[in-house]
Amino acid sequence: MANANDMLAFIAASPSPFHCVAEAARRLVAAGFTQVDEAEALPRLNPGDGFFIARGGTLIAWRGGAVCPSVAGFRLLGAHTDSPNLRIKPNPERRDEGYVRWAVEPYGGLLVATWSDRDLGLSGRVALRGAGGVETRLLRVDRPIARIPNIAIHLNRKVNDEGLKLNKQTELPPVVALGTEDAEGEELFRALVSQELAVARDDVLAWDLMLHDVSPPTIGGLQGEFVFTPRLDNQAMSYCAVEAILALGEDVPEATSVIMLFDHEECGSRSERGAESALGGALLRRIIASHASSRGGALSQATARSLMVSADMAHAVHPALSGRHDPDHKPRMNAGPVIKHNVNTRYATDSVVAARFKLACADVGAPVQEFVNRSDLTCGSTIGAISAAKLACPTVDVGCAMLSMHSIREQAGVADVSWMQQVMTRLLRDG
Numbered sequence: 001m002a003n004a005n006d007m008l009a010f011i012a013a014s015p016s017p018f019h020c021v022a023e024a025a026r027r028l029v030a031a032g033f034t035q036v037d038e039a040e041a042l043p044r045l046n047p048g049d050g051f052f053i054a055r056g057g058t059l060i061a062w063r064g065g066a067v068c069p070s071v072a073g074f075r076l077l078g079a080h081t082d083s084p085n086l087r088i089k090p091n092p093e094r095r096d097e098g099y100v101r102w103a104v105e106p107y108g109g110l111l112v113a114t115w116s117d118r119d120l121g122l123s124g125r126v127a128l129r130g131a132g133g134v135e136t137r138l139l140r141v142d143r144p145i146a147r148i149p150n151i152a153i154h155l156n157r158k159v160n161d162e163g164l165k166l167n168k169q170t171e172l173p174p175v176v177a178l179g180t181e182d183a184e185g186e187e188l189f190r191a192l193v194s195q196e197l198a199v200a201r202d203d204v205l206a207w208d209l210m211l212h213d214v215s216p217p218t219i220g221g222l223q224g225e226f227v228f229t230p231r232l233d234n235q236a237m238s239y240c241a242v243e244a245i246l247a248l249g250e251d252v253p254e255a256t257s258v259i260m261l262f263d264h265e266e267c268g269s270r271s272e273r274g275a276e277s278a279l280g281g282a283l284l285r286r287i288i289a290s291h292a293s294s295r296g297g298a299l300s301q302a303t304a305r306s307l308m309v310s311a312d313m314a315h316a317v318h319p320a321l322s323g324r325h326d327p328d329h330k331p332r333m334n335a336g337p338v339i340k341h342n343v344n345t346r347y348a349t350d351s352v353v354a355a356r357f358k359l360a361c362a363d364v365g366a367p368v369q370e371f372v373n374r375s376d377l378t379c380g381s382t383i384g385a386i387s388a389a390k391l392a393c394p395t396v397d398v399g400c401a402m403l404s405m406h407s408i409r410e411q412a413g414v415a416d417v418s419w420m421q422q423v424m425t426r427l428l429r430d431g
């Protein structure tokens with residue numbers, strides 16, 4: 001329960017990927033990690049030293065092992081900080097029928113209908129005119145300032161038979177105010193952003209801003225067996241990775257520990273800071289060179305001795321729709337971490353890494369489950385196969401079972417969070 005409550009605090013602090021990185025950074029710094037500027041030379045890495053870099057919604061942290069990575073390899077934990085949501089367009093303000101609305105663009109594969117009739121706040125990053133050029137600031141408005149209203153059933157009689165279908169261009173812009181058609185000189189969006197950040201309106205140059213549900217995460221279920229919260233996919237696994245590296249405490253394993261929390265997974269990982277970028281591999285090369293007992297060596301020399309755990313949420317069997325699962329691979333909540341398999345490498349898992357993960361689960365007393373898609377349904381993907389290819393690193397794809405994936409509010413099991421974190425720590429220590 002302690003882990004689950006702490007995870008809910010982590011998620012509550014993280015309405016956007018930028019906030020997720022800030023919260024991970026806050027926890028790492030509190031435990032003695034030092035943030036470094038990736039544009040500068042990396043500091044010498046002594047065994048037990050912890051460092052991290054942050055780039056937008058991506059954070060990579062590492063903690064020196066006792067032996068150079070080209071000899072002992074890395075133990076890597078990968079996850080992603082971003083979740084499907086609605087992002088504010090560059091010229092958002094529009095006026096329709098006496099309402100002010102903000103134009104939005106769907107980010108990732110969201111369950112669109114779940115965003116209706118919710119109390120929505122605004123969060124993300126704003127780029128400002130600063131003294132020395134462009135400055136960025138985090139913005140978070142937790143007041144319920146926006147809402148995407150359903151139309152009454154009296155005006156949409158077939159909705160319960162045909163499902164709620166919202167046009168992404170015309171029906172998703174949330175209502176934020178009442179206003180006149182004649183909006184001369186009024187720009188409510190820019191006014192809000194400049195007021196919240198206490199800067200001049202003209203200094204607000206650009207933004208990566210998005211909507212979030214303002215209802216707080218909570219423990220739920222008759223016996224407190226569930227978590228009900230937004231962004232479980234995949235802030236739950238980002239949380240487990242952060243806490244796993246911190247749980248090493250004073251221990252210094254032989255292998256250097258690395259956690260990679262990537263942005264942009266939900267739209268394909270292809271960006272300057274996504275899992276498909278050169279960022280991870282370039283940084284690992286620099287970490288090898290910076291190790292106090294560095295013997296140099298190529299990245300592939302280190303990754304041949306490494307293991308990566310790519311952690312992303314998994315599909316729990318649905319009580320009413322169990323036919324969507326393969327009958328012999330139906331993950332359940334609070335039944336332990338799930339190993340994800342796909343022979344066509346949508347997931348990176350193979351028998352060797354699956355076996356290593358199973359041994360780690362057995363060591364910490366965690367049950368373990370296996371997932372493979374029905375053969376007649378298309379499989380999803382994660383950062384696992386992408387980073388495995390980029391880094392040439394053996395990788396196991398795992399996750400915790402959840403329902404409502406990509407809904408504005410999701411559901412998972414309390415016990416699984418704690419097991420996953422313990423297994424991750426075990427793999428960092430002697431995986």
Ligand SMILES: [Zn+2]
Nearest residue numbers: 233234312313
């Ligand atoms: Zn995910």
